[in-house]
Amino acid sequence: MSRIFITGSSQGIGAECARQLIAADHEVVLHARDAHRAQAATAANPGAVAVLTADLASLTQTRALASAASEHGPYDAIIHNAGMGATTQRELTEDGLERIFQVNVASAYVLTALLPVAPRMVFLTSGLEADGTWTPEDLDWATRAWDGRQAYADSKLHDSMLAFHLAGLHPESAVNVVDPGWIRTELGGPDAWDEVDQGADTQVWLAVSDEPTAQDTGRYLKRRAPLSPNPIAREADARAELISRLERATGIALQ
């Protein structure tokens, strides 16, 4: 039996990962944005060990989530699943960061820095990662004309970069990034091609399977198969710069 922490598991792909893992007798710690969303998380997965709450648009709450999650660990796997889609306007959080960058990238960075690295680490990217641009001097869109779709694509490129950086730092762990496909969820929308169980399968396999190929590291996977990521994600200098900028933006260092 494994213990797995899944961010953004009140609904969608995260809740489905939890459902599949609990059905296979694993212990799952859920995460929801607030007490109201925690009720949805519990309703979807009453067999979970615990539901932790934090708005990932807040550094203070994300730090507190790391502490709470530590108390329920150690984990055999962590799935950094939480994410938000494109917004029509550039929005700043209480920390003064652009919201998509903070929720999709900085929060995963903070949790990664503050929690022990698990033997298996899974980050969620997207097929739109291929369209991501590397604009280190303007990660939170202070100078560019706002483009919400591009901000989302960039954030998913940053998630791949974060995962591959961590894979380099921790060769003892299997650290991978997953494109779940276009999945019918709130984020994916009603026209998406695939059902949520397909969108969860690869992350669940990476989290608990004994198959040797589930335990390789540093890969971009879709439907359990390795694909080529955006070439920027393979550039060590770019990854190091992203980590350095995340460290400055959050005040937290990645060991």
Ligand SMILES: NC(=O)c1ccc[n+]([C@@H]2O[C@H](COP(=O)([O-])OP(=O)(O)OC[C@H]3O[C@@H](n4cnc5c(N)ncnc54)[C@H](OP(=O)(O)O)[C@@H]3O)[C@@H](O)[C@H]2O)c1
């Ligand atoms: N669906 C797709 O087609 C697709 C494709 C590629 C990649 N992905 C990725 O897959 C992951 C899961 O997406 P999904 O389709 O399952 O989306 P979803 O149904 O909208 O679920 C997103 C989850 O993230 C949580 N979340 C969002 N903002 C948050 C915040 N500020 N604080 C705390 N939690 C927050 C949500 O909590 P609330 O319930 O409180 O909002 C929810 O649990 C994301 O990383 C997404 O980028 C999805």
